[in-house]
Amino acid sequence: MDFQLSEEHRMIADLARRFVDDHLMPLEPAILEREASGRPPGLSVAERARIDQVSRELGLWGLDAPTDVGGVDLPAVALVAVNEALGRTITPYTLPPDSPNLRMLMATVTERQREAYLAPYVRGETISAMGISEPGAGSDPARMITRAERDGDDWVLQGRKIWISRAAEADFTIVMAVTRKSEAGGRNGVSAFLVDKGTPGFNVLRRIPMIGGGATYEIALEDCRVEGWKLLGTEGQGFAPMQVRLGTRRCEMAAWSIGMAQRALEMMVEFAPQRVTFGQPLSERQAIQWWVADAATRIHAARLMTYDCAWKLDQGRDVRQEISMIKAYATEMAWEVVDRAMQCFGAMGMTRELPLHLMANRLRTMRIFDGPTEVHKWVVARNLLGTRA
Numbered sequence: 001m002d003f004q005l006s007e008e009h010r011m012i013a014d015l016a017r018r019f020v021d022d023h024l025m026p027l028e029p030a031i032l033e034r035e036a037s038g039r040p041p042g043l044s045v046a047e048r049a050r051i052d053q054v055s056r057e058l059g060l061w062g063l064d065a066p067t068d069v070g071g072v073d074l075p076a077v078a079l080v081a082v083n084e085a086l087g088r089t090i091t092p093y094t095l096p097p098d099s100p101n102l103r104m105l106m107a108t109v110t111e112r113q114r115e116a117y118l119a120p121y122v123r124g125e126t127i128s129a130m131g132i133s134e135p136g137a138g139s140d141p142a143r144m145i146t147r148a149e150r151d152g153d154d155w156v157l158q159g160r161k162i163w164i165s166r167a168a169e170a171d172f173t174i175v176m177a178v179t180r181k182s183e184a185g186g187r188n189g190v191s192a193f194l195v196d197k198g199t200p201g202f203n204v205l206r207r208i209p210m211i212g213g214g215a216t217y218e219i220a221l222e223d224c225r226v227e228g229w230k231l232l233g234t235e236g237q238g239f240a241p242m243q244v245r246l247g248t249r250r251c252e253m254a255a256w257s258i259g260m261a262q263r264a265l266e267m268m269v270e271f272a273p274q275r276v277t278f279g280q281p282l283s284e285r286q287a288i289q290w291w292v293a294d295a296a297t298r299i300h301a302a303r304l305m306t307y308d309c310a311w312k313l314d315q316g317r318d319v320r321q322e323i324s325m326i327k328a329y330a331t332e333m334a335w336e337v338v339d340r341a342m343q344c345f346g347a348m349g350m351t352r353e354l355p356l357h358l359m360a361n362r363l364r365t366m367r368i369f370d371g372p373t374e375v376h377k378w379v380v381a382r383n384l385l386g387t388r389a
C-alpha cells in the first residue's frame, strides 16, 4: 500500500492548493460580508466567471473525466489532495464538472448520451442535479415511490422529490424512479432518467432555504414525459450506478472535511499562544493542548482512512464499508474540531467575521446529506454483525 502521489499528481495537487490560496481565499472577506448582511454567501456572476476562467486556464477542469471527452482521468487518490485543498476555503466553488454525476454518467451512458450529456458536462457547459430523496424516502431510498411507466417509446414519470440541490438551475436532473412495480421497495426495479430543464411536468414547487445560506428544491413530476433513449443505464438496475455516484461524493466529503478541520486546527495553533488569560497563554493550558492534539490525531487518522479508501477504489475493490466509515468519521471529526476552534477563539469565535461559523454550517448539513452519520454507522455495524437481512 503506497499513498505516495506520482510526480504528475503531486503537481496537480499543488496547483489546486495554489489556486485555492491565490484565487478563492481572497474572496472570503466578501463572502463573509455578504453572509453577515443577510445575503447568500455565494459568488457573484462576475466572480464565478473570473474563477471559472482561471481554473480552466490552469487545467483544473475535468480532473476525473475520461480523456476521450477532454478530461484528465485522475485516480481517486489524487482527487483526495485536490478536494482537501478545496475544503480549506469557505468560498463555495466546485471545479467543473461536479464529480458524482460525472461518475454516474461514465458508468452508464450510451453513445448518444455520451455526445448529448457527458461531453458537454465535461466541457463545463452544463450543470446537473440528482433526484433521489422523496418526502417518504430519504436515508432509505429503496422506499421511493416515484414511478416511471412506459408509454410507446417514452417514459412517463409521476411522483415527488425533495431536498434536491440545484434542481431549478440544472440543465438536466438525473431522476431516480421505480420502473418495475413488483420490485418496488427493494433495490432492484429502480431506474435513472435524464430529465432536461424545462421538460413539461418537471415542476419546481418551491425553493427551500437551508442553513448556511444554500438551498434545495421540492419537485413534482406530473406526467413528465421523457424520451426512451434518456433512460440512463439498464432498466431496473439504477441503484448500482447511483451508489457509484454517492460513493464519489462521500469520498469528496471526507476530503473536504479534512481540509476544513486542518484549517481550523491551524487557526487554533496560531491563536492559542497569542491569547493570554490569567497570566498565561492559552497554549499553556492542557484543555487547549488536548484540543490541538486530538484534532491533529483525528485529522491524521481521517486522512489515512480517506487515502486508503481512495487507493482501494482505484484498485477496483469493494469499498462500501470504507466509504461509510470515512463519510461518518471525517464529517463528525471536522464538526468537532471546528467547534473547538470556535470555543478557543471565545467571543471572536462567535462572530461572523471568521470563517469558522460557515464551516460549521456546512459541516452540519454534511452530517445529513449523502446519508446521515447514524445510517453509515448502522451500515458498518450490520455488515459486521451480519444483521443485514
Ligand SMILES: Cc1cc2nc3c(=O)[nH]c(=O)nc-3n(C[C@H](O)[C@H](O)[C@H](O)COP(=O)(O)OP(=O)(O)OC[C@H]3O[C@@H](n4cnc5c(N)ncnc54)[C@H](O)[C@@H]3O)c2cc1C
Pocket: 129, 130, 131, 132, 133, 137, 138, 139, 140, 162, 163, 164, 165, 166, 210, 216, 365, 368, 369, 370, 371, 372, 374, 375, 378
Ligand atoms: C443540504 C442538503 C442537500 C441535499 N441534496 C440532495 C440532492 O441533491 N438530492 C437528493 O436526492 N437528496 C438530497 N438531500 C437529501 C439527503 O440525502 C437526505 O436528507 C438524507 O439522505 C436523509 O434523509 P431524510 O432527511 O429523509 O432523513 P430520515 O431518513 O428521515 O432520517 C432522519 C434521521 O433519523 C436517523 N436515522 C435514519 N435511519 C436510521 C437508521 N437506520 N439508524 C439510526 N438512525 C437512523 C438519522 O439521525 C437521520 O438524520 C440533501 C439534504 C441536505 C440537507
